[in-house]
Amino acid sequence: MTTMATAPAPGFESPGVEDFQLPPIFGPVTKPVLELVLAAIIVVVLFRLAVRKPQLVPGKMQFMGESFHGIVRNSIAKDMIGKAFLGYVPFLTALFAFILVNNLFGIIPFIQFPTFAHPGVPYALALVVWVVYTWVGIRHHGLGGYIRISTWPPDVPWWVRIILTPIEFLSNIILRPVTLSLRLFGNMFAGHLLLLLFILGGEYMLFTADSILLKILSPFAFLMGIVFTFFEAFIQVVQAYIFVMLTASYIGTVLADDH
Amino acid sequence: MEQEKSRDAGGAPGRKTGEAPPPAEAWTALSHLLSGILLFGGIGWAVDALFHLRGFVVAGLLIGAAASMYLIYLRYVKS
Amino acid sequence: MNTYLLAADEVNPLAPHPVEIIVGLIAFGLLLWVLAKTVFPQFEKIYAERTDKIEGGLKRAEEAQAEANRLKQEYQEQLDGLRAEAARIRDDARAEGQQIKAELRAEAESEAARIRARAEEQISAQRESAVRSLRGEIGGLSSQLAERIIGSELSDPARRAATVDSFLAELDGLGSRQVAPTAGAN
Numbered sequence: 001m002t003t004m005a006t007a008p009a010p011g012f013e014s015p016g017v018e019d020f021q022l023p024p025i026f027g028p029v030t031k032p033v034l035e036l037v038l039a040a041i042i043v044v045v046l047f048r049l050a051v052r053k054p055q056l057v058p059g060k061m062q063f064m065g066e067s068f069h070g071i072v073r074n075s076i077a078k079d080m081i082g083k084a085f086l087g088y089v090p091f092l093t094a095l096f097a098f099i100l101v102n103n104l105f106g107i108i109p110f111i112q113f114p115t116f117a118h119p120g121v122p123y124a125l126a127l128v129v130w131v132v133y134t135w136v137g138i139r140h141h142g143l144g145g146y147i148r149i150s151t152w153p154p155d156v157p158w159w160v161r162i163i164l165t166p167i168e169f170l171s172n173i174i175l176r177p178v179t180l181s182l183r184l185f186g187n188m189f190a191g192h193l194l195l196l197l198f199i200l201g202g203e204y205m206l207f208t209a210d211s212i213l214l215k216i217l218s219p220f221a222f223l224m225g226i227v228f229t230f231f232e233a234f235i236q237v238v239q240a241y242i243f244v245m246l247t248a249s250y251i252g253t254v255l256a257d258d259h
Numbered sequence: 260m261e262q263e264k265s266r267d268a269g270g271a272p273g274r275k276t277g278e279a280p281p282p283a284e285a286w287t288a289l290s291h292l293l294s295g296i297l298l299f300g301g302i303g304w305a306v307d308a309l310f311h312l313r314g315f316v317v318a319g320l321l322i323g324a325a326a327s328m329y330l331i332y333l334r335y336v337k338s
Numbered sequence: 339m340n341t342y343l344l345a346a347d348e349v350n351p352l353a354p355h356p357v358e359i360i361v362g363l364i365a366f367g368l369l370l371w372v373l374a375k376t377v378f379p380q381f382e383k384i385y386a387e388r389t390d391k392i393e394g395g396l397k398r399a400e401e402a403q404a405e406a407n408r409l410k411q412e413y414q415e416q417l418d419g420l421r422a423e424a425a426r427i428r429d430d431a432r433a434e435g436q437q438i439k440a441e442l443r444a445e446a447e448s449e450a451a452r453i454r455a456r457a458e459e460q461i462s463a464q465r466e467s468a469v470r471s472l473r474g475e476i477g478g479l480s481s482q483l484a485e486r487i488i489g490s491e492l493s494d495p496a497r498r499a500a501t502v503d504s505f506l507a508e509l510d511g512l513g514s515r516q517v518a519p520t521a522g523a524n
Contacts, residue, residue, distance in 0.1 A: 017349045017350075017351045018349055020349075020351060021349055028357045029357070030355070030357070030358075032355070032358050033357055033358055033361045036358065036361050036362045036365045037361065037365055039365065040365035040366065040368060040369040043369055043373070044368075044369055044372050044373065047373055047377040048372075048376070048377065050377070051376070051377050051380040051381070054380050054383070054384050055384075056384065056387055056388055056391060058384075065377070065381070066381055066384070069378065069381045080283065086382075089378065090370065090373060090374040090378045091370060091374075093373070093378065094366070094369055094370040094373050094374070095366075095370075097369075097373075098365075098366050098369055115358075115362075118354070118355055118358055119351070119352055119353070119354050120354030120355045120356070120358040120359040120362065121358055121359060121362035121363075123354050123359070124354075124359045124362055124363050125362070125366070128363075128366075153330060153333050153334065154333075155333075156333065160329075163322075163326045164326060164329070164330045164333070166298055167291060167294050167295040167298055167323070167326060167327055167330055168291070168294075168330065170294040170297070170298050171287070171290045171291045171293070171294035171295075172290075175290055175293065175294055176290065179286075179290055179293075185352075189351060242286075245283060246283055246286055249283030249286075249287075253287075
């Protein structure tokens with residue numbers, strides 16, 4: 001990661017992991033910590049505005065709130081979970097909104113740091129998801145039933161099962177939260193690094209480098225930075241969506257009944 | 260609420276146990292593949308390291324990959 | 339979860355920051371709590387109301403349709419009843435008319451018969467009186483004839499014959515006038 005720029009000009013330090021270590025603002029509070037609080041406030045305020053005076057024919061805010069809620073409710077929860085989906089809609093919607101806002105902080109001017117480029121909260125949220133779907137599975141099937149549907153491929157000889165069951169156990173019970181969190185963290189981390197590279201690189205080319213050629217070429221670096229900002233916006237939305245969709249799918253999987 | 264539930268009873272596809280809904284299948288399949296390769300590659304590596312042997316890590320990786328693919332076949336193709 | 343893994347010159351990007359985890363979980367927990375308590379039930383309530391309104395509207399439309407059908411049925415029945423009633427009245431009127439006609443006809447016929455009978459009676463009475471008066475006149479005439487024959491012209495056969503002829507012609511004219519008075523005198 002630290003050597004992404006293929007031929008750094010003399011004196012150029014390509015951005016690396018150390019750029020993600022942000023200095024504390026006061027006490028132990030760093031920028032991501034404030035972002036987490038801000039994200040929660042933004043989400044709550046927007047949703048409260050949406051239901052300030054609920055009407056059958058919605059106003060603009062209410063319409064947007066309903067649309068957001070409706071996407072999670074009808075496109076994610078209903079498809080992934082099935083008949084008992086309604087109880088999980090609040091958790092999934094809150095999760096989607098919280099992750100989405102935190103991700104979008106990566107391209108919002110003056111904030112410009114995706115909170116989940118630090119892995120702590122993705123770990124925590126994935127653990128919460130793991131606890132939720134494990135608990136739902138055990139409640140629905142009992143402990144044995146839950147382990148059976150998660151690790152017991154049907155209709156295979158016992159010696160095949162000896163091989164397959166550990167794989168499913170690892171995949172379904174251990175790796176799910178790991179991949180869930182690392183997918184989110186990795187995308188945010190790499191995306192932010194990419195933007196840093198273009199912007200800091202352009203800055204260096206324009207102000208620091210001696211070469212006139214680099215100064216002339218610097219707008220291209222900034223242009224690429226802008227292009228990738230839009231690309232990142234897309235990635236940030238998609239990653240929030242995937243996190244929630246997979247969460248719903250895990251819940252749906254542990255709720256699926258025998259046939 | 261009750262009505263909603265009953266209406267969606269038919270909407271939920273009758274999935275087999277442990278089977279993920281279609282859009283998430285790809286991720287789960289990838290996870291299975293990764294798990295198999297990691298698990299049996301790791302076992303092979305451990306055998307090599309413990310008994311000062313060579314080749315088990317490669318065998319483990321291959322077995323893991325094959326077993327994962329068979330598992331994916333069982334879960335998502337056959338049913 | 340590890341703490342900060344901040345080695346001298348190497349930073350592990352996978353190492354979590356505990357403060358973020360704590361703040362993140364609390365922030366998300368509060369967010370979920372507030373939204374689940376105050377926002378999402380409102381949404382569900384609105385969805386339910388909307389569904390209810392649409393379904394209620396459909397139900398009301400169905401009820402109105404049923405009511406309209408019922409009324410139509412009722413009117414149809416009433417109309418059928420009226421139609422039957424009208425037909426019955428018409429039939430009655432027709433029957434009554436026919437009865438009246440028949441009565442009138444019978445009356446007219448009897449009247450005509452009565453008139454005819456009276457006319458016949460009159461005719462026969464006139465005829466009788468005519469015959470009676472004729473009979474009397476014939477008697478007189480016969481005596482006049484005899485008088486004339488005997489009194490003046492018995493000597494001349496030619497005059498006698500003329501006398502008889504003139505008498506008979508007279509008698510003839512008189513008789514036809516007496517017998518058919520309506521046909522005119524000739």
